Amino acid sequence: MHSCSLVCLLTSKQPNALKRKLQSSPHGNPPLKRKPKPSVNNFKKRAAETGTREKGSSSKRSLPKKQLTANQNESQKSKLFIKTSSLFKNNPDIPEIHRKAVQQVQENVFTTDSFSQLDLHPHLIATISTVLKIHSMTSVQKRTIPVLLQGKDALVRSQTGSGKTLAYGIPLVQSLQGMKSKIQRSDGPYALVLVPTRELALQTFDTIQKLLKPFTWIVPGVLMGGEKRKSEKARLRKGINILISTPGRLVDHIKSTECIHFRRTQWLIIDEADRILDLGFEKDVTVILNALNAVRETRQNVLLSATLTEGVTRLADISLNDPIRISIADEVQKSLKPALQIEKEANGSSNCMDQENFAVPEKLKQYFVMVPSKLRLVTLAAFILEKCMYEKQRKMIIFFSSCEQVEFHYELLVNVLSGELSEQPKRSPVSSVQLQFLRLHGNMEQEERTEVFQEFLKSNTGILLCTDVAARGLDLPQVMWIVQYNAPASPAEYIHRIGRTARIGCHGNSLLVLAPSEAEYVSLLASHKINVSEMKMEKVLSSLMKDDRFRLHRPGSKKSSVVDPQEVRERATVLQTKFENYVHSSEGTIRWAKKALQSFLCAYTAYPRSLKHIFHIKSIHLGHVAKSFGLRDAPQNLTTLPTANSKKKTKPRAKRSDLLKKTHGKHRLAEILRSEYSSGMDSGVSKVKKRKKKKQRKSGNQQTPV
Numbered sequence: 056m057h058s059c060s061l062v063c064l065l066t067s068k069q070p071n072a073l074k075r076k077l078q079s080s081p082h083g084n085p086p087l088k089r090k091p092k093p094s095v096n097n098f099k100k101r102a103a104e105t106g107t108r109e110k111g112s113s114s115k116r117s118l119p120k121k122q123l124t125a126n127q128n129e130s131q132k133s134k135l136f137i138k139t140s141s142l143f144k145n146n147p148d149i150p151e152i153h154r155k156a157v158q159q160v161q162e163n164v165f166t167t168d169s170f171s172q173l174d175l176h177p178h179l180i181a182t183i184s185t186v187l188k189i190h191s192m193t194s195v196q197k198r199t200i201p202v203l204l205q206g207k208d209a210l211v212r213s214q215t216g217s218g219k220t221l222a223y224g225i226p227l228v229q230s231l232q233g234m235k236s237k238i239q240r241s242d243g244p245y246a247l248v249l250v251p252t253r254e255l256a257l258q259t260f261d262t263i264q265k266l267l268k269p270f271t272w273i274v275p276g277v278l279m280g281g282e283k284r285k286s287e288k289a290r291l292r293k294g295i296n297i298l299i300s301t302p303g304r305l306v307d308h309i310k311s312t313e314c315i316h317f318r319r320t321q322w323l324i325i326d327e328a329d330r331i332l333d334l335g336f337e338k339d340v341t342v343i344l345n346a347l348n349a350v351r352e353t354r355q356n357v358l359l360s361a362t363l364t365e366g367v368t369r370l371a372d373i374s375l376n377d378p379i380r381i382s383i384a385d386e387v388q389k390s391l392k393p394a395l396q397i398e399k400e401a402n403g404s405s406n407c408m409d410q411e412n413f414a415v416p417e418k419l420k421q422y423f424v425m426v427p428s429k430l431r432l433v434t435l436a437a438f439i440l441e442k443c444m445y446e447k448q449r450k451m452i453i454f455f456s457s458c459e460q461v462e463f464h465y466e467l468l469v470n471v472l473s474g475e476l477s478e479q480p481k482r483s484p485v486s487s488v489q490l491q492f493l494r495l496h497g498n499m500e501q502e503e504r505t506e507v508f509q510e511f512l513k514s515n516t517g518i519l520l521c522t523d524v525a526a527r528g529l530d531l532p533q534v535m536w537i538v539q540y541n542a543p544a545s546p547a548e549y550i551h552r553i554g555r556t557a558r559i560g561c562h563g564n565s566l567l568v569l570a571p572s573e574a575e576y577v578s579l580l581a582s583h584k585i586n587v588s589e590m591k592m593e594k595v596l597s598s599l600m601k602d603d604r605f606r607l608h609r610p611g612s613k614k615s616s617v618v619d620p621q622e623v624r625e626r627a628t629v630l631q632t633k634f635e636n637y638v639h640s641s642e643g644t645i646r647w648a649k650k651a652l653q654s655f656l657c658a659y660t661a662y663p664r665s666l667k668h669i670f671h672i673k674s675i676h677l678g679h680v681a682k683s684f685g686l687r688d689a690p691q692n693l694t695t696l697p698t699a700n701s702k703k704k705t706k707p708r709a710k711r712s713d714l715l716k717k718t719h720g721k722h723r724l725a726e727i728l729r730s731e732y733s734s735g736m737d738s739g740v741s742k743v744k745k746r747k748k749k750k751q752r753k754s755g756n757q758q759t760p761v
């Protein structure tokens with residue numbers, strides 16, 4: 056069957072679609088109305104209102120039978136005029152990838168050595184085993200704890216989920232509890248722990264608090280934004296001995312809270328150090344280091360990450376004093392290839408951390424799927440259904456490149472996958488399994504962010520849609536799948552995202568979604584010794600055969616046990632149509648889809664120059680990508696979206712090249728990242744205020760670099 060007519064038959068909200076055609080401008084745009092700019096919360100409300108309105112207006116039961124038939128005939132006729140492009144036509148070819156598997160860098164996570172062989176306080180050893188339920192050290196703990204107990208600075212690299220938090224947490228608590236003059240709360244911070252995100256700050260606080268159980272006189276505290284500044288000030292005034300903070304929030308307090316001081320700060324720990332010393336945070340770190348150095352000369356410093364490289368450590372060297380470099384992967388390499396190592400040493404290239412080859416957890420299976428742009432959304436939906444509904448591996452994290460995309464896909468998937476589909480007749484064997492979607496990104500209110508984080512942390516099920524705000528450090532048990540719907544901007548970020556699964560020796564899987572034009576990303580990963588195997592898109596889509604809710608009911612169609620590729624395509628089209636119907640159910644939802652699409656394009660232009668040959672905006676087919684946002688046509692006026700009174704101020708339509716110029720540039724990446732990791736001090740403040748504040752901060756930030 057021709058897919059155009061196939062989709063015509065499927066279109067249930069036909070009158071609306073027809074209206075859309077009749078009302079649209081010559082450019083095919085929706086009519087411009089003076090409407091307030093939609094907010095995230097309004098989106099849900101409006102979608103709900105639209106749903107109610109539609110239900111009410113299409114109440115067929117109240118119409119006389121004759122009129123009903125006439126309406127249906129009318130509706131059938133109008134369906135024939137709807138132009139819907141085919142999902143499976145005019146797609147680019149999917150290139151064959153022939154590539155030798157590379158030898159991945161591996162680390163031994165566990166050792167058989169117990170904590171009791173370290174010179175630790177017996178109460179601390181007891182707490183580790185009874186509260187944390189941990190009995191033997193991991194490799195990174197075995198190597199790091201003695202170094203830190205000797206009072207040395209350290210640079211620590213070990214794979215994601217290998218226990219780095221305790222590697223610094225245990226010696227920190229051991230040293231503070233044993234201080235000659237007992238610590239008083241009012242002494243203020245003895246240790247400062249910097250982490251890039253609020254959720255990681257909370258998680259770290261939780262771990263440190265557990266370690267401190269027997270040492271009640273040492274008070275930990277967290278500053279992370281989102282909370283009222285006043286209450287944080289009050290807690291600082293009372294006294295915090297181990298201060299855990301995001302850099303931005305700490306700088307805000309250094310500048311505005313009189314009682315904050317670092318006179319006794321003897322430890323500086325920077326977790327996810329490559330992220331914190333990376334763009335965006337650099338200035339904040341400078342302010343913090345200046346504040347610390349101004350009052351004390353000596354301090355023990357520790358930098359940790361799964362992706363600490365020589366490039367980053369050069370900057371770190373300024374703040375470290377003759378550090379010990381600990382890299383677990385390098386130790387494994389050394390023991391495996393002594394001859395090679397000797398040769399490297401002879402050539403003077405054996406420095407720890409000189410390679411950008413990062414260790415990958417042993418039990419992590421990594422896949423990629425190559426999907427033409429038009430099919431991205433249905434492929435993602437089919438994958439979610441396959442893993443979380445049919446296979447019941449129900450904890451999954453999906454990464455997107457912008458907050459708007461997270462918000463949009465969340466609403467879309469909630470309404471179409473767990474809303475509409477779960478209301479279908481009971482005949483399906485899987486209809487009783489509910490999909491639970493959650494979302495996490497930097498534009499959410501802190502209260503909701505914390506709630507979502509805690510809910511996902513404790514739950515055995517759930518699909519978390521998020522930005523890179525969840526990529527670093529979070530320890531979320533039982534996550535079976537990591538999906539990267541948009542490829543990350545660097546192999547290091549890839550490592551951190553996939554590192555949310557297969558932690559501490561567990562099994563896990565990851566899937567990277569790539570467009571055919573992005574095929575070279577696979578080689579890029581291979582050049583960093585990262586192995587990904589191909590998962591075929593057709594295989595993912597074939598999971599739709601498991602559920603008859605996607606079956607096209609046409610005369611003569613028979614049930615068959617063999618997977619018929621044509622039927623898979625039909626079912627994918629049924630699902631795509633459900634998405635499109637939802638998106639086109641109101642002007643508000645269309646606007647949101649366009650906004651999400653625009654943010655996708657923005658993020659796409661922000662890939663670093665070194666990756667432009669893989670992710671170039673010119674390789675994107677706007678109409679095809681639009682389909683993956685449930686839009687039936689390519690939007691023409693993305694730059695004017697979604698202003699309330701754009702009709703009045705109508706400008707000549709921006710050309711595609713203009714749009715690209717506007718969104719292009721390195722600073723966009725910094726801006727996007729910045730928004731993900733912001734201090735949160737300014738959450739809820741208008742954009743204008745934010746900009747003013749930024750300017751003020753810039754002009755006030757005159758400290759000389761350390």
Ligand SMILES: Nc1ncnc2c1ncn2[C@@H]1O[C@H](COP(=O)(O)OP(=O)(O)OP(=O)(O)O)[C@@H](O)[C@H]1O
Pocket residue numbers: 189190191192193196213214215216217218219220221360361527528529530554558559
């Ligand atoms: N010695 C140990 N034995 C068993 N489990 C441990 C041990 N040490 C830590 N863990 C657990 O391992 C998990 C991962 O630890 P942690 O979050 O510190 O990893 P990480 O190396 O910092 O990861 P990332 O690089 O992603 O930040 C936590 O749940 C922690 O409780």
